[in-house]
Amino acid sequence: MSRRWLRVVRTPLGLTTGLLVTAVLVLAIVAPMLWSDRAEVIDTDHILTGPSGDHWAGTDSLGRDIFFRALVATRLSMELALAATVIGVVVGLVLGSAPLLLGRRLGRLVTAGVNIAVAFPGLLLALFFAVIFGVGATGAVLAIGMASAPSFARLVHTLVAGVAALDYVSAARVAGVGRVRVLLRHVLPNIAEPLVVNATISAGGSLLAFAGLSFLGLGVQAPSYDWGRLLFEGIGMIYVNPAAALAPGLAVLVAGLAFNLFGESVAKGLGVSTVGGRLTVTDEDAASAPALSAGGTDEHALDGSPSDLVLDVQDLRVSFPGPAGPIRPVRGVSFSVRHGEALGVVGESGSGKSLTALAVAQLIEEPGRVDAARLQFRGADLREGPRAHRHLLGTSMAMVFQDPMTSFNPTRRMGGQLAEVAVHHQGMSRKQAMARAVDRLRAVRVPDPEKRATQYPHEFSGGMRQRAMIGMGVMGNPSLIIADEPTTALDVTVQQQVLDLLQAIRDEDDVALVLISHDVTVVGEVCDRVLVMYAGRIVEDLPADQLDGGAQHPYTRALVAAVPDMHTDLEQPLAVVPGRPVSPTDVIVGCPFAPRCPLADDHCRTVDPPLAPVEHGIKVACWHAGEPLGLDEETGELVEADAV
Template structure:
């Protein structure tokens, strides 16, 4: 952290701004001590004197030195401006965090009020509040603080919404941690830097606003004085002594410039976003609903034996869209048994990750999860939230996210984040939980675990962060590990290490594994079964060992698109023509029909059900009217012939 701030000071702009701020703050602290008596000394022999060697800026109508009074006024001017900006930030935090804390309905009302307030110019709001609270320093502080609060509130809404969408916040909410605790533990530490930077810049604006209110008689009142009050007195004699107005005016300019330049340089050096007035959307929670199970749906392959760890039946996920509901997951049904590894493959947007989020109850607030059945170890995941269910999710289910850098809170140490699982769900003391975290990091092959627990996520490499994420899941005794593309952005050596680690954990503790990946060959090597998804549906469910006998044209196209050692380097790689279907644009009939070379009129009109294929093995299901038929391939390019 110190190094990051030193980068700011090393730049010419940052160094200049820092020196100016230090000088201004030193002047505020020492001015009344050094020059207080001289500023109050009345000299009737030098009333309204012009600038001279004894009085560099002249004297006022009582013979008091204007320059000394300007130096002494620094304390009151800066203190009042800082009080106003603190009030603006605190009020902005309260109103900006309200949508996160209060929920949908009340939060929307607060957001609407903030948006209306932001629409008014800040100066008009300050004048309005100044009239309401009355002339004087207290009224001016309240006026400027409340006038600046709406802009900070909307900026805070934007920051809070960004952090609230992170995986670690979603995980904290799903295990039952309260909103206030999440706000102070996870959200505020991650938005502190941009708030401090914007508050620093806002201090310059508050200083100018305060001087303006005092100048028009609504701020500091006699006999007290600040720069705005001195500027008002100096303007009255500007045609006689211009320095009387120049001295306090220059003080306001330099102090305001110092705070603004310092804030801008810090923002540039740290890469912190600057700006207020950004709109933060407020999500609408649609909730989770259990739908009646259709009779006889795929009962030949879905049972409810004691070995079933995860039982999913007719899972659907719905989000509100501009043209109606959008369903990225449509009627997904499958089971995962103890010790079994099930892979889910498909192109981007096929619904793989959304299926995992629905199972782990991490779908965003405005999403709706429906299912005929969604059970983990026989516990209904769609039932009302209880402490028992939260404890089960925290100990029996492990989620390995695609990007561990967003899954870990960057402001907290790795050991503390792992230990929180044990203290929250298993009742361990802090010491016991940290010892457990060290043990789990050692179990996932992180060297020097007792040292690593005291480090932050950014001090870990990508592969180590991914292993630490697996270690967090192993803080409990998981029966199911859901790994959402755990090898993304890792080099091939580290990818293999992560996959080997998951396989070792599965073999050692008979843990079920659900692996999501784009790479069908990786899934075929690690998993027992493969679920192929397209446009939110499972289009084929088959044993991994039988991938070569895939029946669906899409599965065969995915396999054909993967090069191997026998691929001719002089010929173009095989590709799948067309583009994947978006969840908001699913056509009638089979969603793959526009890209399928076997598609006919029936395919475009009727969506095939996922049923057992009589020509395949017992555990092989396919959703295709032409499953197993030969594909027309252009051998000159190894590309599938496009749909007629």
């Protein structure tokens, strides 16, 4: 980050405007100390004189030197402009963060008010607030600050919304971190640069706006004076001495340009663009933070769990409002996970795998809705909401997200991110928590953990980041690890290491595992049982050793057939699943796989089959479960056996 800021001042414009801004700020400090006496001296023998060697910009109606008054006015002008900028930034931060802090419903009301305010010109808003707060410097500061807040709030809202949707925020929420802490520790540090750029540009705008209010007689009042007040007085004698208006006007112009152009230089150096004088983000580098979570003591006795069930889900449904009615990407999912059991969830993209996991982890917010006949984790009813079981979720459930690059907060060191869980939930001191973080990094086979704990996420390889995410999950003693595509974007060797690590954690601590993946082979090797999802529901539940050769549903057999192995005939086309997946917005009648199924008939297209047991511990939702299929040698698609 320091290199990027250094790059700002290395450009000609950045260096020039940076020096100019520095000169203005230094002048604001030293000018009153050096020239206040000369600016206040009344000389009745030289009233309203023009520029001369003694008075470079002439004198005013009391014979006071206008040039020195303009220099001295720098302090008050800058103080008031910066004060108004601070007010605008603070109010904008609060308003822009409202959806995250207050929740979606109240946040919408605040956002609607901000959008209405942004529609009005800034000067009009400033005049409106000036009438409310009254004439004078204090009223003008409040008026300009409040007038600049809506545009800043719009920017903050956009940036916060982008970062709040990332994995690390979800991970922090699963850990039970409060909204204010999430905002201060995880969101704002990742959007600080564009906010600083906007604040710098806003300072120049506030300076010009304040001069305008003082010029109109609504700002600084006599005997105090700023550049706007001097400009107001200078206009009155412009035909006698034009320099009286030129000196303060030139000061406003130079200072305003300095701040605005410096802000533009900072924007270019930090990868942010300004369009039409407003800030827009060109690269939402938002990043993230860890997957969680932690835990200390075993809470089985507190939960009162009557069996070895860790997770019990019955008739889980997830819906979102849509233009034509509710969209239901998860429709009636039921399953359970026991201690030490590994449950795999497979299916194509859009089948509802990840949404099911997020619903279990209480990470679906409004307008999304989660309903279930039963949703119990270690005996606790999660339907009561995340706040009711924040400590339980934060200490006993770990979630490993699929993208290791965006699963850690890039502004914080790795050790600190792991240690936060122990400090927040286990009551450890920072020293103890850091020692625990180093120990967990060592446990997940991160080399040289003492050194790695002091590094940032970008200094880790993809495999080490994924291992560190798992280390976050075992900071305590979780009962359940939900791994959502944990081997995505990793090469085969590193992928196997991550899977071996998950297996070792299961064997050592009897931890239950829910592994979500597109890779049927991976799930078959790691898991005890497999759920196959399609169109938001489970279409087959079978032992993992039955995947290859024992699957009953045509969709499951198509997924298995699509995975090449050492015996695949390279002269023939690779097997594929015909057709396209069902969209969550579609109204499904009958079996959702029927349009793609070679065995489908009219009964399949009109009646949705229930998930029912068949044989060998297998449950299938299919009217033609187990019927023979063949492979079309030309297309690679599964077809009826008789058609081959």
